[in-house]
Each structure stands twice: as C-alpha cells, then as structure tokens.
Amino acid sequence: MSGKPKLHYFNGRGRMESIRWLLAAAGVEFEECFLETKDDLTKLQKGGSLLFQQVPMVEIDGMKMVQSRAIGNYIAAKYNLYGKDLKERALIDMYVEGITDLNELLMSHTFQPADKKEQHFATIVDKATNRYFPVYEKVLKDHGQDFLVGSRLSRADVQLLETILMAEECKPDILAKFPLLQSFKARISNIPTIKKFLQPGSQRKPPLQEKDVPKVMKIFH
Amino acid sequence: MAGKPKLYYFDGRGKMESVRWLLAAAGVEFEEEFLETREQYEKLLQGGSLLFQQVPMVEIDGMKMVQTRAILSYIAAKYNLYGKDLKERALIDMYVGGTDDLMGFIIMFPFLSAEDKEKQRAVIVQKATSRYFPAYEKVLKDHGQDFLVGNNFSWADVHLLEAILMVEEKKSDVLSGFPQLQAFKARISSIPAIKKFLEPGSQRKPVPDDKYVETVRRVLRMYYDVKAN
Numbered sequence: 420m421s422g423k424p425k426l427h428y429f430n431g432r433g434r435m436e437s438i439r440w441l442l443a444a445a446g447v448e449f450e451e452c453f454l455e456t457k458d459d460l461t462k463l464q465k466g467g468s469l470l471f472q473q474v475p476m477v478e479i480d481g482m483k484m485v486q487s488r489a490i491g492n493y494i495a496a497k498y499n500l501y502g503k504d505l506k507e508r509a510l511i512d513m514y515v516e517g518i519t520d521l522n523e524l525l526m527s528h529t530f531q532p533a534d535k536k537e538q539h540f541a542t543i544v545d546k547a548t549n550r551y552f553p554v555y556e557k558v559l560k561d562h563g564q565d566f567l568v569g570s571r572l573s574r575a576d577v578q579l580l581e582t583i584l585m586a587e588e589c590k591p592d593i594l595a596k597f598p599l600l601q602s603f604k605a606r607i608s609n610i611p612t613i614k615k616f617l618q619p620g621s622q623r624k625p626p627l628q629e630k631d632v633p634k635v636m637k638i639f640h
Numbered sequence: 641m642a643g644k645p646k647l648y649y650f651d652g653r654g655k656m657e658s659v660r661w662l663l664a665a666a667g668v669e670f671e672e673e674f675l676e677t678r679e680q681y682e683k684l685l686q687g688g689s690l691l692f693q694q695v696p697m698v699e700i701d702g703m704k705m706v707q708t709r710a711i712l713s714y715i716a717a718k719y720n721l722y723g724k725d726l727k728e729r730a731l732i733d734m735y736v737g738g739t740d741d742l743m744g745f746i747i748m749f750p751f752l753s754a755e756d757k758e759k760q761r762a763v764i765v766q767k768a769t770s771r772y773f774p775a776y777e778k779v780l781k782d783h784g785q786d787f788l789v790g791n792n793f794s795w796a797d798v799h800l801l802e803a804i805l806m807v808e809e810k811k812s813d814v815l816s817g818f819p820q821l822q823a824f825k826a827r828i829s830s831i832p833a834i835k836k837f838l839e840p841g842s843q844r845k846p847v848p849d850d851k852y853v854e855t856v857r858r859v860l861r862m863y864y865d866v867k868a869n
C-alpha cells in the first residue's frame with residue numbers, strides 16, 4: 420500500500436530538486452533517504468533497487484522509479500500538472516526540456532574547474548538571457564495568461580520558477596530585461612503550496628557549496 | 641491541416657535518428673529537409689521556427705516541435721506506442737531514459753579525436769554490457785513476454801532496438817552474453833514496419849562519417865573540440 424513517496428538521493432539539489440519542486444507544488448508530502456557515502460549507494464545498487472545503478476530513485480505507488488524525466492512525467496500526470504490533452508502536453512514538454520537544458524548549465528557551474536568558471540558564468544548568462552528567458556517572456560506576452568500553458572498551473576510553470584530562482588542565485592538581476600517573467604515569478608511564488616516550499620524549513624535544498632563538492636564526488640566516483 | 645510530418649535536421653543520424661525510427665515503426669510517412677549550409681540554418685532562425693534556436697525541429701499537426709524528447713513523446717502517444725495507462729507509461733519512460741543515456745555515449749563519437757574515439761568505444765561497450773543491457777535482459781527474462789512493456793509493442797522496444805544496433809556497430813558481438821536481447825533483436829527487426837526501415841533505400845541514416853561532421857560544424861559553427869562525457 421503506497422505511503423508517501425520516498426526520495427533516494429544525496430542531501431542536495433542535483434537531479435532530484437525538480438522532483439521535490441513538483442511534489443511540493445502538487446501538495447504531496449514526501450520522505451527522503453540521503454546518501455552520505457559511497458557505501459550507501461553501493462548498498463542500494465546491490466539491493467537491486469536501481470534499474471541502471473543510478474539515483475535519483477523514487478519509491479512511489481509500489482514502483483522504484485529511476486530516470487528523473489520518467490519520475491517527473493509520472494508525478495506531473497498523476498497530479499494533473501501535465502495539461503489537458505496531447506497538444507498541451509507537447510507544449511509543456513517543449514518548455515520543460517528547454518528549462519532542463521538551462522538547469523543543467525546552472526547545476527554544472529559548481530563543478531567547473533577554477534580556470535573555466537568565469538567563462539562558464541558568461542555562457543550561463545548568455546544562454547539564459549539570449550536563448551531561454553526570451554522564449555518564456557514571449558510565450559507569456561503572446562497569450563497574456565497567468566500560466567505558460569492552457570491557462571492553468573502545470574509543471575512547466577513550476578520548473579520555470581525553479582530555474583529562474585537558480586539563475587538569480589547566479590546573477591541577481593538576471594531578469595532585468597524580462598518584466599513578464601518578473602511578474603510570473605511573483606505570481607507563481609504566491610501559490611500556497613509553492614509559497615510554503617519557499618519558506619525556511621521546507622525540503623527545498625540550498626545551492627551546493629564548493630566545499631561540499633568533494634563529498635558529493637566521493638559518493639558517485 | 642495534417643500533411644506528412646516534416647523533419648528539419650542534417651542528413652545524418654544525430655538527435656533526429658530516434659524520431660525517424662519511431663515514425664517508421666508507427667508506419668508514418670515523413671518528409672525531410674536537410675541542413676547543408678549556414679544560410680539555411682539562419683533562415684530557419686530568423687523565421688522564428690526554432691523555439692530555442694536548435695534542431696531537431698519537426699513540423700507536425702500544425703506545430704513546429706523542438707526538443708527531441710518532446711517530439712518523441714508526442715509521436716509515441718499519438719500512435720499508441722506509449723502504453724495503456726500511467727504505470728505502463730512510467731515503465732516506458734524509464735526504459736527509454738536508459739537507452740537514451742546509452743545512445744548519448746555514442747552521439748558525439750564522430751566528433752571525437754582518433755585517440756578519444758578508441759577510449760570512447762571502450763566506454764560505450766562497458767556501459768552497454770555492465771549497466772544497460774543487463775537491465776533489459778532481466779526485464780525480458782522476468783516477464784517472458786515478447787515486448788518490454790505490457791505485452792504490447794511500444795516506443796521502448798523501438799528505442800532499445802535502435803540502441804542495440806548502434807552498439808553492435810562499435811562491437812559486433814556485444815550481445816553475446818545476452819540471449820534474451822538477441823531474440824528480442826530478431827523479433828523486433830522482423831516487425832514489417834521495422835523490417836522495411838532496416839532495408840536499403842529507407843530513410844534510416846548510415847553511421848556518421850567525416851562529411852557529416854564537417855556539415856554539422858559548418859552549419860552550427862561548432863568548431864571547438866568535442867570531449868567525451
């Protein structure tokens with residue numbers, strides 16, 4: 420019998436953070452089991468819980484789900500954050516994949532070697548402000564609605580907010596040229612489940628500090 | 641107005657090949673426009689056709705779809721290759737995620753230096769035989785059915801066959817420890833739509849060569865060194 424979903428990952432954002440956001444937005448309580456050492460990962464692998472020997476892994480509805488996209492898709496569909504039909508789903512998928520690409524860029528910043536960091540930062544800012552944010556600004560401008568797709572909250576909105584906040588951690592004024600994204604950010608942040616997730620004490624994870632990188636690397640390498 | 645889907649990409653595999661496979665498996669005829677020059681690409685960009693300035697792009701059902709995963713999910717759902725319910729979809733998504741990761745080790749192969757190619761070949765084979773193939777071998781062994789999910793042909797089967805053939809191009813006997821996968825390969829290859837796609841003259845693209853690499857670099861102005869992941 421399915422209790423709360425249980426997330427297996429290290430105690431940090433990585434590829435699990437988008438899943439935490441989605442569950443929180445859907446108002447679903449979840450538990451977390453943190454990997455601290457390589458042994459913890461090995462134990463999970465040997466137990467046969469990890470289809471491809473990797474985390475994220477989420478125990479949900481009797482399944483041990485892996486692959487962050489698969490997990491995100493399942494949660495979004497189950498909790499009605501995936502649009503009302505195939506075409507809305509297509510739009511949501513396109514928007515989410517774009518956001519994920521930007522998200523990966525942001526996530527990889529902490530792992531850049533010191534001599535590449537400055538250039539990587541410039542790449543992030545360039546891609547965010549010239550490739551990705553303009554797209555979502557235009558989507559909102561063109562239809563004038565509160566949400567990206569279908570006039571109601573979907574995972575595209577949740578993931579865009581997540582990525583906007585991560586980008587702002589990188590460069591606080593990164594939304595300067597995007598007035599509609601600024602009001603989008605305020606609006607989505609105010610949704611009760613999301614507002615709660617944004618408060619201290621929630622299961623939202625802070626950005627990875629440089630000093631913690633070695634510990635994380637040890638778990639996976 | 642629904643004409644045939646139209647694929648915009650280079651005349652080669654890259655990220656579009658999985659889309660070609662899936663459309664072919666679904667028995668859907670499609671057209672292709674091949675990017676040969678920088679001008680063509682800039683025209684597409686200026687026309688606003690590429691949401692994130694990137695290809696693949698597929699015109700389908702009045703949409704200009706981008707992002708390979710979005711395109712594949714749409715096609716799979718539309719042509720009933722995505723399982724019958726949420727749980728089957730979850731399994732298909734997991735399996736496709738794995739084959740996607742495996743093919744991800746292969747996709748940049750043509751862009752690597754000769755030295756890196758040899759190293760990467762070993763990585764591909766190692767990942768295939770120790771991480772990915774064992775997972776699918778076990779799935780098939782455990783349920784004893786012909787298809788990966790729900791006793792029905794799905795996107796997961798098409799994607800796995802594509803991945804198997806790609807890895808075999810790097811090491812022809814790579815399936816030797818995997819009897820279930822060998823039978824699977826034979827079985828899925830003989831499905832009429834797939835059999836047709838595997839024959840010469842189909843829209844399946846050959847192993848990427850230097851000409852392909854040159855075209856991609858020229859069109860995308862991608863002249864930096866590509867490193868393996």
